[in-house]
Amino acid sequence: MACLNDYNYEILLSHCTLRQGEEFIRSKYWETYYFEPGFQVLGLRTLGEGAIPVAIEDNTDDTIIFTYTKPCMGTFVLRIPGVPDEVKRVRTGYTKSLTLDRWTGSSGKTARAEAITCPLDVSLRNFNYDILSHFKTFRECEKFIRSKYWETYYFPPEFRVLGLRPLGKDYIPVAIDDKDENNLIFPFHDSTMGPLVIRINGVPSEVKRVRENYSKDLTLKKWKETS
DSSP states (O other): OOOGGGSOOEEEEEEEOHHHHHHHHHHHOSOEEEEOTTOEETTEEOOOSSOEEEEEOTTOSSOEEEEEEETTTEEEEEEEOSOHHHHHHHHHHSOHHHHHHHHHTTTTSOOOSSOOOSGGGSOGGGSOEEEEEEOSSHHHHHHHHHHHOSOEEEEOTTOOBTTBOOSOSSOEEEEEOSSOTTOEEEEEEETTTEEEEEEEOSOHHHHHHHHHHSOHHHHHHHHHHHO
8 A cells, every 4th residue: 555655745735625725736737637536646545525636747747746635634735756657647547527627617617718727738639639621721721610510609819729729810710519519619720730620529518618708799790791
């Protein structure tokens, strides 16, 4: 059985609540992932209600931060360096639905239609996605989306989808898949392939955020231009 004393650990926050521990981690470490209660970090069992935050220290690939509760002593936020294999396991094994819910604010508060900063900014590899087509220009991407998906909304250019920055200088079209309401379609620029239209599958919380927070004025304007 793993023991905390087996590791070179540092206590970052002492005698806190689980909520305080999560807020501390989220305020300092953007690469924070979530797991089901009972998830083990380095063999150490974590406690929590609903979701367990586990962070990777900025600019490292071997340092992990998480909340840990010791009986009779309370809850602490710990930092353990020198564990690259565990960092890799966290990055590849986190619970996507929990992580999306916690970062987009869908669990409890209405999410704002603004950029969200979270580990999902990193790349598309975090999602189950399909490349529907590739084009030479953004306009071609927009035309493709509008021709195939009637439920297309528009957002200002700073809007992000699941932490990803869509392609679009003046505005961004984001569509809901007609065949599956859990999927989103939007233009995306890849440094190698250029402008793409991608579909990200299985993200109902983000679909809800899109439907609730799109720019009504911009959407109405764009639909009138092409009607």
